[in-house]
Amino acid sequence: MRKIKLFLTLFLCAACVVPSIHAGAVTINRDPISEGDDREETSNVDTKIDEDITVVPDDPEIVNAVEPADIVFVVDSTGSMAPYIQNVADNIEAFSKYLEEKTVEHMEGKEVKVKPRMAVVEYKDITYDGKDSTVVHTVGGSPWHTSTEEMVKTLQDVKANIKDGDGGDNPETVLDALGYVVDGKTFDFGEDAHKFVIVLSDSEYKVENNFGYTESSMFQELKEQNINMSVITEPHHYDIYKSIVDETDSQKHFFDIESPTFSEDLKKLADVIFTTIINERSHEIKTIKVTCKGDNTIKVGNTAELKAVILPETVTGKKVTWNVSDKDVASIEVSEDTLTCKVTGLKEGTAKVEASTEDGAFTGSYDITVFDPEGISVAIEISKGDIRVTPAKKTIAKKKSFNIKVALTEEFKEDKEEEEIDDIWESNVDSVTYRSNKSSVASVNAKGKVTGKKKGKAIITTTVILADNSEFKYKTTVYVK
Numbered sequence: 001m002r003k004i005k006l007f008l009t010l011f012l013c014a015a016c017v018v019p020s021i022h023a024g025a026v027t028i029n030r031d032p033i034s035e036g037d038d039r040e041e042t043s044n045v046d047t048k049i050d051e052d053i054t055v056v057p058d059d060p061e062i063v064n065a066v067e068p069a070d071i072v073f074v075v076d077s078t079g080s081m082a083p084y085i086q087n088v089a090d091n092i093e094a095f096s097k098y099l100e101e102k103t104v105e106h107m108e109g110k111e112v113k114v115k116p117r118m119a120v121v122e123y124k125d126i127t128y129d130g131k132d133s134t135v136v137h138t139v140g141g142s143p144w145h146t147s148t149e150e151m152v153k154t155l156q157d158v159k160a161n162i163k164d165g166d167g168g169d170n171p172e173t174v175l176d177a178l179g180y181v182v183d184g185k186t187f188d189f190g191e192d193a194h195k196f197v198i199v200l201s202d203s204e205y206k207v208e209n210n211f212g213y214t215e216s217s218m219f220q221e222l223k224e225q226n227i228n229m230s231v232i233t234e235p236h237h238y239d240i241y242k243s244i245v246d247e248t249d250s251q252k253h254f255f256d257i258e259s260p261t262f263s264e265d266l267k268k269l270a271d272v273i274f275t276t277i278i279n280e281r282s283h284e285i286k287t288i289k290v291t292c293k294g295d296n297t298i299k300v301g302n303t304a305e306l307k308a309v310i311l312p313e314t315v316t317g318k319k320v321t322w323n324v325s326d327k328d329v330a331s332i333e334v335s336e337d338t339l340t341c342k343v344t345g346l347k348e349g350t351a352k353v354e355a356s357t358e359d360g361a362f363t364g365s366y367d368i369t370v371f372d373p374e375g376i377s378v379a380i381e382i383s384k385g386d387i388r389v390t391p392a393k394k395t396i397a398k399k400k401s402f403n404i405k406v407a408l409t410e411e412f413k414e415d416k417e418e419e420e421i422d423d424i425w426e427s428n429v430d431s432v433t434y435r436s437n438k439s440s441v442a443s444v445n446a447k448g449k450v451t452g453k454k455k456g457k458a459i460i461t462t463t464v465i466l467a468d469n470s471e472f473k474y475k476t477t478v479y480v481k
Helices: 079-101 147-160 172-183 216-224 234-242 247-252 261-282 419-426
Strands: 025-030 069-076 101-105 111-113 117-123 132-141 194-200 227-233 254-256 287-293 297-299 303-311 320-324 332-333 340-345 349-357 363-371 389-392 392-398 402-403 405-408 429-436 443-444 449-451 456-468 471-480
Touching: 069 079, 079 247, 079 261, 079 405, 101 405, 111 392, 117 172, 132 147, 132 172, 147 349, 147 449, 172 216, 216 227, 216 234, 227 234, 227 303, 227 389, 227 429, 234 254, 254 261, 287 349, 297 340, 303 320, 303 363, 332 349, 340 349, 363 419, 363 429, 389 456, 389 471, 392 402, 392 449, 405 419, 419 429, 429 443, 449 471
Parallel strands: 025 132, 069 117, 069 194, 194 227, 227 254, 287 363, 297 363, 392 471
Antiparallel strands: 101 111, 117 132, 287 303, 303 340, 320 349, 332 340, 349 363, 389 405, 402 449, 429 456, 443 449, 456 471
């Protein structure tokens, strides 16, 4: 996860889950969200080829992209907060609407839409009000709120919980509330989400908590989990909270709770965060492909020049690692900057030359065919009907996974040796990619591993790209119960 030393958040994430709450916390569950009917496990019938299915491509021209982010508001609900709580509720509502409505044009022409998940943890003083006085508010069993309307209702519940005398002495136990944020059980943060916590209090804090954290260990835990923290409090309390906030950027993390319009400051900060994330994404590798200068079919002894193209072009410090699948068929000579590769034909056959990013996350490939002047071997080509993608349908539980399998059909493999089948696959198939149309319901990684996130239905599209650049698309329907 990339680090952002700012504060709030912007963007959608995937997966609302039922939190596991430690002893000591109370969970308030309001207005369950209706979800789709449970589906029975379906048999793995033949996968249908669907060339008309709409898939959002992973390239700079994409629009309405969503950047995941999760915000947890940690709200002091002791008696002294009574004069401030309506102001807090109004400003959070204004900020939430701002995020819902805002779009920003990416520097590459991409439009980024904001729709974050938000949560509320309410706290008092566990040494005065009891160890169970910390409250994790949930909607339909999940701590995540996905709309302004849900947040407004919860904040009104917090307001109703404020009573004179709560909290006893002035310092309150904010570290107990933060413990539920970092415990790894209560909040299932999105895998790729930008994570933020915002403390709202008019008081100082004490270190007592149900988790055994100290100020320094809490700061370290937030840092290790890449959770950016900010505090909205009275100005004379700023210095007190610096021990659990990044001091190097402290001026960007504190806001005046008495201001009737502190949401305007939060909006400006959100704009800065937008710019930061967009700029970071412009320097992240999205894909790598290998191109050939000239013909990809060469005689024994001749050469071909391959080039690794890393996108977007704004990525700096590009380095790749080259590999050839069959060293008997071709040898490779890599340039000093690693971005080009000279391939020399050694004997008749086909070799796949791959270029991978330094971390191995992205790989591009190109097939080089070497022929002997005495005669050319004719490769067997495959068609869309020769490939089978399974399963066609699958029902899984939240957090459970399965793998999509891509292979040649049994009919095609009939009467062929295993080595011949492998050669046919290597010479015909350039790449296999996967994409989910609802990653918040079911996500899929680069290797075809599908993971259930929340109840619902998602379509996983498997795209097989051949060496001649033709594409075959298949779909797998996933029901998450």
